[in-house]
Amino acid sequence: MKTPKPTHNKHYTFFENVWDVVRLIPAGRVSTYGAIAGYLGARSSARMVGWAMNASFAIHPHVPAQRVVNRTGLLTGKFHFATDTLMQELLLTEGVHVENDKVVDFKNHFWDPAVELN
């Protein structure tokens, strides 16, 4: 994302909240755009979580964007990584297997912030 300006702090705060949640996803687990949006009280703003991920490559500390997939476990964001296989490779490194761009046994790897965080 562009450098945020003081007058544009609203969405930037939302992005930061997204990044904070994503950083809490343990290695070996995955979450979804919708679950994160819902946890932040913006249930219908899943697309904005995608935007936050798009912007997350440039920020520090690191955001494990590979751990966010869509609600079916599909790696919809893979083309935004440096290479079209990087997302899958990162997940595999963490023990999450991917076949046909989908997380294998997604249900058992799903990490829901609304459940895991209290």
Add this chain to the structure above:
DNA sequence: AGTATGACTCATT
């Protein structure tokens, strides 16, 4: 300034 386009999801055909 207005339209189009998504790293989405859900309800409705």
Add this chain to the structure above:
DNA sequence: AAATGAGCCATAC
């Protein structure tokens, strides 16, 4: 079961 429409709202042009 698959397709469609709608809500979402920051960016891009």
